Amino acid sequence: MMEKSEAQTSDSKRDFLKLILGGGFLAWIGAVLYPIAAYLKPPKQNEVEVSSVKVGLLKDIEKDSGQIVKFGNKPVILVRTAAGDVRAFSAVCTHLECTVTYRKDFGMIWCACHNGKYDLNGRNVSGPPPRPLDELRVTIQGEEVSIFKKS
Amino acid sequence: MKQKYILRGCVLMVLVLCTGRLFAADQCIACHAGVVGDKPSALFKHDIHFAKRISCADCHGGNPKAEEMEAAMNPKQGFKGVPKGDAISQVCARCHSDSTKMKTYGAALPTNQWGNLQTSAHGKLSTTGKEHIAQCITCHNAHGIVSVKNPASPVYPLNVVKTCSKCHANAAFMRTYNPSLPIDQAEKYRTSVHGALNAKGDPKPAVCSSCHGSHDIRTSKDAKSSVYPVNMPVTCSKCHSDAQYMAKYRIPTNQYDKFAKSVHGVALLRKHDVGAPSCNSCHGNHGATPPGVESVSKVCGTCHALNADLFSASPHKKAFDDRKLPECETCHSNHEIVTATDTLLGVAPEAVCSRCHQESQNPKGYAIAKTMRQLNDSLALSGSVATALVNEAEQKGMEVTEAKFKLRDARQAHLQMRTMVHAFNEDKFREVINKGMAAASFAKVEAKDAIDEYYFRRIGLGVSTLIITILSIALFLYIRRIEKKQV
Amino acid sequence: MKNTFKKIYAWVDERLELQDLIKFMAKKYVPVHSHSIWYYFGGVSLFLFIIQVVTGILLLMYYKGSEGLAFESIQFIMSKVAFGWLIRSVHSWTANLFILTAMIHMFSVYFEKAYRKPRELTWLSGMLMLFLLLGFGFTGYLLPWNELAFFATKVGTEISGAVPVIGKPIMEFMRGGDDVTGATLSRLFGFHVAVLPGIFTVLLGLHLLLVQRQGMSEPSHYTDQPERERKTMPFFPNFFLRDVLFWLVVLNLIAILAVFFPWELGVKADPFASAPAGIKPEWYFLFMFQTLKYIPAKVWFIDGEVLGILAFGLAGMLWMMVPFWDRKSSRGEQNRFINYIGLFVVMFIIVLTIVGWLA
Numbered sequence: 001m002m003e004k005s006e007a008q009t010s011d012s013k014r015d016f017l018k019l020i021l022g023g024g025f026l027a028w029i030g031a032v033l034y035p036i037a038a039y040l041k042p043p044k045q046n047e048v049e050v051s052s053v054k055v056g057l058l059k060d061i062e063k064d065s066g067q068i069v070k071f072g073n074k075p076v077i078l079v080r081t082a083a084g085d086v087r088a089f090s091a092v093c094t095h096l097e098c099t100v101t102y103r104k105d106f107g108m109i110w111c112a113c114h115n116g117k118y119d120l121n122g123r124n125v126s127g128p129p130p131r132p133l134d135e136l137r138v139t140i141q142g143e144e145v146s147i148f149k150k151s
Numbered sequence: 152m153k154q155k156y157i158l159r160g161c162v163l164m165v166l167v168l169c170t171g172r173l174f175a176a177d178q179c180i181a182c183h184a185g186v187v188g189d190k191p192s193a194l195f196k197h198d199i200h201f202a203k204r205i206s207c208a209d210c211h212g213g214n215p216k217a218e219e220m221e222a223a224m225n226p227k228q229g230f231k232g233v234p235k236g237d238a239i240s241q242v243c244a245r246c247h248s249d250s251t252k253m254k255t256y257g258a259a260l261p262t263n264q265w266g267n268l269q270t271s272a273h274g275k276l277s278t279t280g281k282e283h284i285a286q287c288i289t290c291h292n293a294h295g296i297v298s299v300k301n302p303a304s305p306v307y308p309l310n311v312v313k314t315c316s317k318c319h320a321n322a323a324f325m326r327t328y329n330p331s332l333p334i335d336q337a338e339k340y341r342t343s344v345h346g347a348l349n350a351k352g353d354p355k356p357a358v359c360s361s362c363h364g365s366h367d368i369r370t371s372k373d374a375k376s377s378v379y380p381v382n383m384p385v386t387c388s389k390c391h392s393d394a395q396y397m398a399k400y401r402i403p404t405n406q407y408d409k410f411a412k413s414v415h416g417v418a419l420l421r422k423h424d425v426g427a428p429s430c431n432s433c434h435g436n437h438g439a440t441p442p443g444v445e446s447v448s449k450v451c452g453t454c455h456a457l458n459a460d461l462f463s464a465s466p467h468k469k470a471f472d473d474r475k476l477p478e479c480e481t482c483h484s485n486h487e488i489v490t491a492t493d494t495l496l497g498v499a500p501e502a503v504c505s506r507c508h509q510e511s512q513n514p515k516g517y518a519i520a521k522t523m524r525q526l527n528d529s530l531a532l533s534g535s536v537a538t539a540l541v542n543e544a545e546q547k548g549m550e551v552t553e554a555k556f557k558l559r560d561a562r563q564a565h566l567q568m569r570t571m572v573h574a575f576n577e578d579k580f581r582e583v584i585n586k587g588m589a590a591a592s593f594a595k596v597e598a599k600d601a602i603d604e605y606y607f608r609r610i611g612l613g614v615s616t617l618i619i620t621i622l623s624i625a626l627f628l629y630i631r632r633i634e635k636k637q638v
Numbered sequence: 639m640k641n642t643f644k645k646i647y648a649w650v651d652e653r654l655e656l657q658d659l660i661k662f663m664a665k666k667y668v669p670v671h672s673h674s675i676w677y678y679f680g681g682v683s684l685f686l687f688i689i690q691v692v693t694g695i696l697l698l699m700y701y702k703g704s705e706g707l708a709f710e711s712i713q714f715i716m717s718k719v720a721f722g723w724l725i726r727s728v729h730s731w732t733a734n735l736f737i738l739t740a741m742i743h744m745f746s747v748y749f750e751k752a753y754r755k756p757r758e759l760t761w762l763s764g765m766l767m768l769f770l771l772l773g774f775g776f777t778g779y780l781l782p783w784n785e786l787a788f789f790a791t792k793v794g795t796e797i798s799g800a801v802p803v804i805g806k807p808i809m810e811f812m813r814g815g816d817d818v819t820g821a822t823l824s825r826l827f828g829f830h831v832a833v834l835p836g837i838f839t840v841l842l843g844l845h846l847l848l849v850q851r852q853g854m855s856e857p858s859h860y861t862d863q864p865e866r867e868r869k870t871m872p873f874f875p876n877f878f879l880r881d882v883l884f885w886l887v888v889l890n891l892i893a894i895l896a897v898f899f900p901w902e903l904g905v906k907a908d909p910f911a912s913a914p915a916g917i918k919p920e921w922y923f924l925f926m927f928q929t930l931k932y933i934p935a936k937v938w939f940i941d942g943e944v945l946g947i948l949a950f951g952l953a954g955m956l957w958m959m960v961p962f963w964d965r966k967s968s969r970g971e972q973n974r975f976i977n978y979i980g981l982f983v984v985m986f987i988i989v990l991t992i993v994g995w996l997a
Contacts (some may be wrong), residue, residue: 017628024622028886031615035721039696043718074556098563113566115457127456130426548900550717608724612897619890626883633875 055145061086066102066109069147075099076136076147077109081120086140088147089122089133100133109133177215178223179207194295203256210234210242236282240265243287267366272373278327290314306365308354312337312346315359339438346438355396357439362386378436381419383429384410406430409487428454448478455479461573493531496572497524519577526584527568533591534561540598547605554597560590666853666873671860676746679739680849681881682888686736687842689892693729694831701781703827705820708783709906716903727896733778735892737771737922744768748960748980751967752855758961760848763841765958770838775920777830783823788907789917791826792818797930800943819909858970918994925987926950928994957983 116127183192213230273285388407418427452459508516564587753761799809814821
């Protein structure tokens with residue numbers, strides 16, 4: 001009788017331990033597999049932000065206009081001159097880092113914060129900016145306009 | 152009688168022999184003044200060098216004792232005739248650059264003029280390619296040179312402007328050197344406070360050389376020039392900070408000290424930013440005069456254009472004009488313009504709005520000023536909260552480039568708001584503020600997400616540590632059990 | 639449920655004779671003695687290798703091995719990919735722990751003289767794997783293309799270039815040109831993910847096969863005991879479960895390190911920038927780097943650096959060949975000399991690493 005009960009308790013104990021072992025093992029598998037599965041799920045932004053950005057087709061960019069393009073985590077201003085040239089500059093004003101815009105009425109790149117003006121070569125021509133805007137490289141392949149970091 | 156003359160002559164001869172030369176025995180003067188009667192010799196008699204018994208021959212060579220012209224003016228005797236070009240100044244420099252020689256004449260003059268001239272624009276540049284622009288005689292005259300302190304001198308303060316403008320107001324001459332140089336300096340000078348006093352015969356106010364220097368004049372683009380933007384305030388302060396010198400004119404002498412503390416002064420004097428305004432940027436240089444109530448906003452507006460434009464279109468423009476208040480200066484002061492901060496706005500004691508917009512007299516303006524300050528403060532607050540959150544997230548090692556990108560926009564709105572305040576229009580002001588608030592709240596959300604992610608990582612680690620610990624303990628117990636059985 | 643498992647097991651057993659394998663494992667015994675703890679370091683190194691393979695493959699899903707993209711892609715993994723930070727930090731931390739456990743394993747084998755006949759080949763394959771590990775570390779360090787890695791690689795390859803005659807070609811081979819450029823990155827990337835893992839896997843297979851075939855080495859202080867006092871434990875399940883327990887603890891340690899001390903990325907390498915001050919190699923190269931600094935520029939007529947590299951090469955060679963010249967231990971005799979050399983080497987490495995670390 002005694003023996004039997006002892007065997008029983010040992011049995012139940014074993015079962016309990018095995019349960020923990022099995023459950024723990026499964027939980028552990030979960031803890032390992034979850035991050036891996038999440039890692040393999042394609043992220044929202046599925047490409048590395050890189051040294052070049054495709055802007056669009058040349059015919060879609062009006063002459064005598066400018067637009068802000070997100071280049072990585074920095075804004076870039078893409079300007080098309082009245083003559084049809086396409087140029088790109090960092091859109092960060094060299095004075096206090098506001099974002100510059102294209103002003104059709106001046107035919108210049110203009111910073112709203114302190115009225116800094118840059119010509120269409122990025123040179124600071126009036127107002128407080130201490131130096132020109134950094135220029136980026138623009139390539140046009142067929143109709144496709146792309147901006148590249150200058151290396 | 153004749154004997155007496157002979158005796159005197161003998162004495163003179165002895166004197167001549169003793170001292171080497173004597174003007175009475177100088178045959179140059181004897182001939183040129185007496186027989187020829189030319190202008191140089193006439194002028195020379197009033198010359199300070201004549202008084203110091205310096206002979207014509209000392210500059211022109213030859214033998215001043217020879218009575219015959221052929222002997223006296225014989226090139227073999229070292230006669231040079233009229234020195235030409237740079238040789239002129241070299242003749243002067245023979246004595247004027249030699250301090251021991253100068254001492255023998257009892258002169259305490261400096262001896263660096265020739266050296267200075269050679270480093271100056273006048274001594275370095277040349278229009279003809281043969282000689283440099285200015286020689287000593289260009290300003291000091293050749294014969295009849297007198298001390299600078301003598302009102303007859305062409306470099307006496309009252310004469311300096313005329314002397315300089317001989318060339319500098321001469322378009323034909325200046326063109327040979329630099330066609331784009333202005334030639335209206337003298338004309339402008341006459342309109343200036345300095346010029347007006349100078350015309351009245353006061354030698355104290357600044358003339359050309361007071362600012363530009365005399366022998367060592369450099370172009371204003373030369374960093375060593377006394378009128379190079381960075382050096383300009385010190386140049387002006389030589390007189391304007393000298394209380395004793397300025398006492399007569401009853402104007403303050405603290406402008407330099409104030410300017411040095413101002414945002415412009417710090418930029419110019421400490422950061423050496425030549426784009427920052429110097430004294431002459433507002434007061435003009437040759438036409439130096441304090442800008443009036445009318446023109447002060449134009450002066451500031453040359454650089455702070457957007458602020459000036461907004462102000463001109465604002466309701467304040469008329470109000471200020473009616474009360475004859477200077478536009479920028481009323482709120483920002485003049486020489487001691489400190490960096491504008493948000494505290495200028497509003498109705499608090501240190502703010503400037505309530506100076507006019509008192510609650511009792513002008514409740515509407517008071518209310519708007521108060522609202523604008525509140526809007527400003529709430530943008531500043533959400534900006535700083537967002538920045539703090541982003542920084543916290545970054546310190547926790549989280550990636551927050553997106554949030555930082557938005558923070559830029561919030562910061563930009565704050566800067567734009569400071570400009571927009573000059574429109575004194577609540578709606579326009581609100582527009583800018585709202586843009587900034589939106590950017591700041593986006594950054595806040597991003598940063599909070601990043602911080603949540605940081606804690607999620609720790610919780611995740613806690614959970615998996617718990618799992619592993621339980622599993623390990625179970626495994627340990629299991630091993631023990633197995634081994635107990637085996638024994 | 640249980641019946642289904644049994645059926646599947648029976649199906650597999652019928653074809654692969656699993657029963658034999660279990661019998662073999664059950665018969666395998668591990669000697670138990672005061673130094674038994676060192677037996678676990680081989681197993682944990684194996685576990686870390688598995689982690690490296692898994693996380694390495696995961697990183698390959700997003701990593702781009704080119705000059706323009708390498709740094710950005712790691713930045714992308716760290717910020718945009720879910721748990722990317724964890725995978726990368728685990729890979730980096732495990733790499734370092736792997737080298738550490740492998741070194742401990744190697745020194746424990748050395749001091750226990752487990753390389754004696756008949757285990758010479760096990761020792762040789764193990765030593766070769768250790769060298770490959772250093773190669774993994776060196777090639778992997780450059781892959782994020784950050785400033786520190788760039789200059790450390792520059793210095794590292796330059797040192798190998800100092801060796802007379804063969805040095806220059808080796809340096810150019812490693813760099814893929816005269817200088818460290820994008821070509822170097824592509825090259826080292828190829829080595830890191832293809833060449834080295836391939837060779838390593840073959841050596842690891844051989845190593846494990848030999849261990850299973852020959853069993854655990856029994857040190858002399860164990861065999862000196864009378865037969866019935868020698869304690870043992872079955873490899874399966876006793877030793878195996880202990881192994882697993884240790885692995886779990888190590889895994890948890892890595893997770894903690896990865897969360898609390900995420901591996902930094904630094905700033906992107908700029909080949910035209912001047913080298914930042916205090917460029918140091920990874921800690922496992924530090925003792926060699928530091929020694930080279932102490933050797934005078936000229937010793938007799940030989941260049942100091944060359945002398946140092948040759949000395950390290952020779953020492954490594956001798957160390958690897960220890961089963962062949964330590965005849966005494968192989969005969970089962972005491973060889974204190976070996977212990978003294980080992981102690982000296984351990985002290986030398988520890989002291990110079992610390993000095994290099996503090997310098």
